[in-house]
Amino acid sequence: xxxxxxxxxxxxxxxxxxxxxxxxxxxxxxxxxxxxxxxxxxxxxxxxxxxxxxxxxxxxxxxxxxxxxxxxxxxxxxxxxxxxxxxxxxxxxxxxxxxxxxxxxxxxxxxxxxxxxxxxxxxxxxxxxxxxxxxxxxxxxxxxxxxxxxxxxxxxxxxxxxxxxxxxxxxxxxxxxxxxxxxxxxxxxxxxxxxxxxxxxxxxxxxxxxxxxxxxxxxxxxxxxxxxxxxxxxxxxxxxxxxxxxxxxxxxxxxxxxxxxxxxxxxxx
Amino acid sequence: xxxxxxxxxxxxxxxxxxxxxxxxxxxxxxxxxxxxxxxxxxxxxxxxxxxxxxxxxxxxxxxxxxxxxxxxxxxxxxxxxxxxxxxxxxxxxxxxxxxxxxxxxxxxxxxxxxxxxxxxxxxxxxxxxxxxxxxxxxxxxxxxxxxxxxxxxxxxxxxxxxxxxxxxxxxxxxxxxxxxxxxxxxxxxxxxxxxxxxxxxxxxxxxxxxxxxxxxxxxxxxxxxxxxxxxxxxxxxxxxxxxxxxxxxxxxxxxxxxxxxxxx
Numbered sequence: 001x002x003x004x005x006x007x008x009x010x011x012x013x014x015x016x017x018x019x020x021x022x023x024x025x026x027x028x029x030x031x032x033x034x035x036x037x038x039x040x041x042x043x044x045x046x047x048x049x050x051x052x053x054x055x056x057x058x059x060x061x062x063x064x065x066x067x068x069x070x071x072x073x074x075x076x077x078x079x080x081x082x083x084x085x086x087x088x089x090x091x092x093x094x095x096x097x098x099x100x101x102x103x104x105x106x107x108x109x110x111x112x113x114x115x116x117x118x119x120x121x122x123x124x125x126x127x128x129x130x131x132x133x134x135x136x137x138x139x140x141x142x143x144x145x146x147x148x149x150x151x152x153x154x155x156x157x158x159x160x161x162x163x164x165x166x167x168x169x170x171x172x173x174x175x176x177x178x179x180x181x182x183x184x185x186x187x188x189x190x191x192x193x194x195x196x197x198x199x200x201x202x203x204x205x206x207x208x209x210x211x212x213x214x215x216x217x218x219x220x221x222x223x224x225x226x227x228x229x230x231x232x233x234x235x236x237x238x239x240x241x242x243x244x245x246x247x248x249x250x251x252x253x254x255x256x257x258x259x260x261x262x263x264x265x266x267x268x269x
Numbered sequence: 270x271x272x273x274x275x276x277x278x279x280x281x282x283x284x285x286x287x288x289x290x291x292x293x294x295x296x297x298x299x300x301x302x303x304x305x306x307x308x309x310x311x312x313x314x315x316x317x318x319x320x321x322x323x324x325x326x327x328x329x330x331x332x333x334x335x336x337x338x339x340x341x342x343x344x345x346x347x348x349x350x351x352x353x354x355x356x357x358x359x360x361x362x363x364x365x366x367x368x369x370x371x372x373x374x375x376x377x378x379x380x381x382x383x384x385x386x387x388x389x390x391x392x393x394x395x396x397x398x399x400x401x402x403x404x405x406x407x408x409x410x411x412x413x414x415x416x417x418x419x420x421x422x423x424x425x426x427x428x429x430x431x432x433x434x435x436x437x438x439x440x441x442x443x444x445x446x447x448x449x450x451x452x453x454x455x456x457x458x459x460x461x462x463x464x465x466x467x468x469x470x471x472x473x474x475x476x477x478x479x480x481x482x483x484x485x486x487x488x489x490x491x492x493x494x495x496x497x498x499x500x501x502x503x504x505x506x507x508x509x510x511x512x513x514x515x516x517x518x519x520x521x522x523x524x525x526x527x528x529x530x531x532x533x
Contacts, residue, residue: 034457037473038464045326045468046318053321179299186306195310196317 006101007109014113025073025118029125032069036129039065040136054200056228059138064197064226066126066137071222072194073115073122075157077164080111084168085177094266104165104253111161140227148235152221155242159217162249163188169253172260193219199228213249216242270375278375279383286386300389304348305396308341311463312400326468331407332495333465338400339494340462340487343427345397347435348390350428354382355435356452359442365530378521382432405494412494419498423490426510430482433510433517434458440517443524462487482509 018025040062047058056064084107087093096103167184170177189195191214198209198219209215220238223229229238290297315337319330328336358381361367370380405412412420435455442451461483469478478484489506493499 028453031453031457035460038460041461041468041473042318042325042464045465046322048326050322176296179296179303183299183303183306186303186310190310190313195314200317200321202320 007105010106010109011113014110015116018114018117022117022121025121026124028118029069029073029122032072032122033125033129036065036069040133054197056197056199057138059136060227061197062133062136063138064222064228066133067222067226068194068218070119070122070126071153071156071218074119075115075153075160075221076218077111077160078114078118080107080114080161081164081167081177081181083107084165085171085181088169088171088260088264089175091266093264097261097266104257107165108158108161111157115157138227139225144232144235145225145227148232148239149221149225152224152235152239152242155239155246156217156221158246159213159242159249162246162253163213163217166249166253166256169256169260172256172263188214188217191215192217193222197223197228199223213245216245275375275379278380282383283386287388290388297389297392300387301392304345304389304393308393308396308400311337311341326465328465328467329408331404332491335401335404335408335495336465336487336491337463338397338404339424339427339491340459342394342397342401343424343431343462343487344459345390345394346424346428347431349387349394350391351382351432351435352390353387354384355432355439357384359439359451362442362524362528367528368530371528377525378518382436401494408495410494416494416498419503420490420494423493423503423506426506427486427490429510429514430486431455431459433513434482436517437513437520440521440524443527458483482513485509 043053043058043061043065047053047061051057053061093103096106163184167177167181170180174180191198191209191212193215198206198215201209209219216238220229220242224235224238229235312334315330315333318325319333323329325333358367361370370377373380435452438451438455458481461477461481464484466478466484466488469484485506489502492502
């Protein structure tokens with residue numbers, strides 16, 4: 001069986017098992033609408049009497065936050081770290097160590113199938129409220145944004161997943177990893193621009209944020225498709241930095257994996 | 270059982286929780302850091318918004334900070350005293366372990382709600398109180414002892430509201446067994462409590478300010494500290510907390526009647 005067929009099957013099985021959770025994803029999507037309401041109310045009040053905040057209109061800011069919701073369901077890591085940690089803890093991982101399958105690629109394929117399901121389902125709640133927020137949104141129509149946005153999304157997904165993978169592997173050393181996961185999630189949420197668009201930070205801090213990987217996990221693709229990054233050259237540079245971060249993350253993941261395996265005692269199974 | 274006996278049970282639970290925390294010190298620091306990180310995120314959001322504007326819905330930066338601090342204070346109190354108890358109630362109803370609480374000679378709701386204390390949540394109430402104190406200081410407020418006591422009484426009403434909302438959420442487990450993730454609905458409501466009441470318009474105002482207690486819970490105490498105590502507002506909050514508590518207790522007991530234990 002060649003490698004592609006192998007992972008295609010993993011993807012198809014993953015698709016089926018994630019379709020079981022369709023209601024879960026849908027409910028989560030509708031909860032996200034409440035968060036969007038918080039954003040609209042807060043920023044709507046902040047914009048009162050102002051035409052621009054940080055150089056962007058209210059429409060552009062609403063568009064940014066709406067796009068974030070779609071992107072979270074398309075490329076975000078949900079509980080992959082927890083799942084991986086559980087597989088290590090209860091010994092389910094042992095079966096993969098004995099088979100000719102790469103655990104990272106296996107988990108990444110499952111992640112892709114999960115995001116395929118949630119990435120499509122998120123459009124249900126978004127379409128439901130679309131008539132209400134249609135006039136508030138201002139999507140730029142440039143073709144180059146989509147052209148560069150697509151690889152930026154794939155790279156963001158790789159970054160998000162690989163970070164989650166690394167955190168999951170901490171289960172080789174710690175019995176309980178939820179604390180680490182939620183702590184890193186707080187940092188990631190803030191530094192990837194999910195609380196506020198990063199360009200509203202003081203310039204020095206904004207610059208500093210660009211040196212961190214979190215910037216490329218969500219803010220960069222979101223800013224690209226919603227018109228907060230307007231220079232195609234800067235966008236291509238951003239893509240290049242994303243590639244470097246992905247490479248670095250993969251190396252780190254490989255290192256943690258190999259070190260962790262040596263600690264692994266293969267309980268249960 | 271008399272009030273004295275309940276107090277003794279509660280104190281025993283407190284002692285047990287503290288001993289447990291001292292056994293898992295690393296966990297205590299880690300989870301305190303987690304909560305601190307999320308609180309910092311909320312404070313930063315205020316900081317960033319007010320870099321670009323002077324007022325949001327008529328609230329200045331430190332007034333807003335005081336509101337956010339108040340909202341965090343109420344939430345930390347819930348986390349410290351009741352969160353894991355009610356959270357585990359959902360799980361226990363599913364597994365049938367809930368029988369254990371019914372077999373105890375006290376009021377089931379009391380037994381369920383007070384079994385554990387989370388010192389990490391309580392440690393962060395000091396941070397939240399610090400945010401409130403700092404904001405009040407920057408606003409030049411001098412509420413005096415009465416002012417502070419009234420503020421604390423209103424915060425207590427807020428705690429009752431949050432407790433009731435979360436109890437209502439977890440009580441759904443009596444009807445719908447599979448409720449993992451249902452606590453998300455509580456957090457959704459809490460998100461609105463960090464916003465000033467004046468920012469809500471039209472339907473959002475009717476629904477979130479008047480129907481659901483999402484907004485009054487933090488706005489009334491913060492307003493009292495900033496603009497002075499207004500009996501009408503305080504009565505409003507008191508009435509709302511009483512009504513939601515009554516509803517939550519009623520639903521809990523309704524659920525209790527349905528409970529038929531689980532597993533073998």
